[in-house]
Amino acid sequence: MTKPWIKLLALLAALSLLAVACGSDDDDSTGSDDTETTETTEAMEDEETTETTEAMEDEETTESTEATEETAASAQVTLEEECATYDGLQAPDGFIVNLVTDIGKVDDGTFNQFAFEGMQGALDCFGIEDSSFIETVSEADYAANIATSLEADPDVVVTVGFLITTDTEEAAIANPDVNFIGIDQGLDTYPDNMVGVVFHEEESGFIAGSLAALLSETGVVGVVAGREDVPAVPRFVNGYEAGAKSVNPDITVLSIYNESFTDPAKGASDAAQFIGEGADVIFGAGGPTGSGGVKAAAEAGVWGIGVDQDEYFTTFSGGSAPGSEYLASSAIKRVDLAVFRNIAAAIDGSFAGGLLDGTTANDNITYAPFHDADIPSDVAEAVEAVRVGLADGSIDTGVCFDDGLFVGEGSACD
Secondary structure: OOOHHHHHHHHHHHHHHHHHHHHOOOOOOOHHHHHHHHHHHHHHHHHHHHHHHHHHHHHHHHHHHHHHHHHHHHOOOOHHHHHHOOOOOOOOOOOEEEEEEEEOOOOOOOHHHHHHHHHHHHHHHHOOOEEEEEEEOOHHHHHHHHHHHHOOOOOEEEEEOHHHHHHHHHHHHHOOOOEEEEEOOOOOOOOOOEEEEEEOHHHHHHHHHHHHHHHOOOOEEEEEEOOOOOOHHHHHHHHHHHHHHHHOOOOEEEEEOOOOOOOHHHHHHHHHHHHHOOOOEEEEEEHHHHHHHHHHHHHOOOEEEEEEOOOOOOOOHHHOOOOHHHEEEEEEEOHHHHHHHHHHHHHHOOOOOEEEEEOOOOOOEEEOOOOOOOOOHHHHHHHHHHHHHHHHOOOOOOEOOOOOOEOOOOOOOO
């Protein structure tokens, strides 16, 4: 949209040209000459005014988009920057940190990998030389994997995912001298040596849904999700729908839950089905399954929105993978920062059991820069306004954190 001051400058430029043209007129000119001069001057004025306005609009669009991306990125302190705040803190000799993933691997491109990167950042920052990780294959392995990890007599054990909550709690009670960091693990009460980090995915989904609706030209968007019985997932899905409908109340939001978080082929199939039904934006909210949907969408020239961490660097290999220009953004949960900070707390003696909430207000929920995506400046500004509104409380998602259902529709918050 052209700003008033741009219009003013363009008008002044035109008037200046007109004054020059009038000053050079010959008093003896004939009527036909006057007409020709006027037409020529007007044509030149129109052309120059248009060029001036377009040039200034282009410059403003670029500056606005860059400024908005910078604002979004500023909500994402790097682990290196975070490390610098600890003023050279070092772990004691023999300090051990281990990690047990949810089903999946430490390079899965979503939250297992983000937790692992948080641990690796802490190892580098605090001089920790002894660490290991175990990649979980099935739910039946959770307890055994934690037990195996404990054989090394670690100081800290990081476990990832809602489904491993009960096994983490039991291990923490049985091993009071070990500090446990449970990602996506909510309890009513915690052992003194266990921190449960939960994130308000309804806010994350709301940002993604707002972006989707702002980009959609068909009025149909989709979300490829993971397991419905994992609370984070319906929070993502319903937050996405709420965000999309806050922009366009008439938008159609297609969604599907999957039984596996590790089936990208199924995610790709879901995305293809949604695209066939008219969807022109696909959000992946189900680990690698969701990422499969996002990747398939982007490769088909349809907008994709990633999840948990910036999938531009994981799923899309830093921009070298096909479809990178169609990855609009990613809905980010700062799992890495939560792991990093709690390992630091275990080292400096400030570790305390309990619940830690990740929200937009404390910068643990945000969105990724647009990278190669050609996102219009007005869309970028609107998405940033949504993030700010969620952070300052002026925007309410209407989704209950406890169970991910819509408030007023039988949710735990009613």
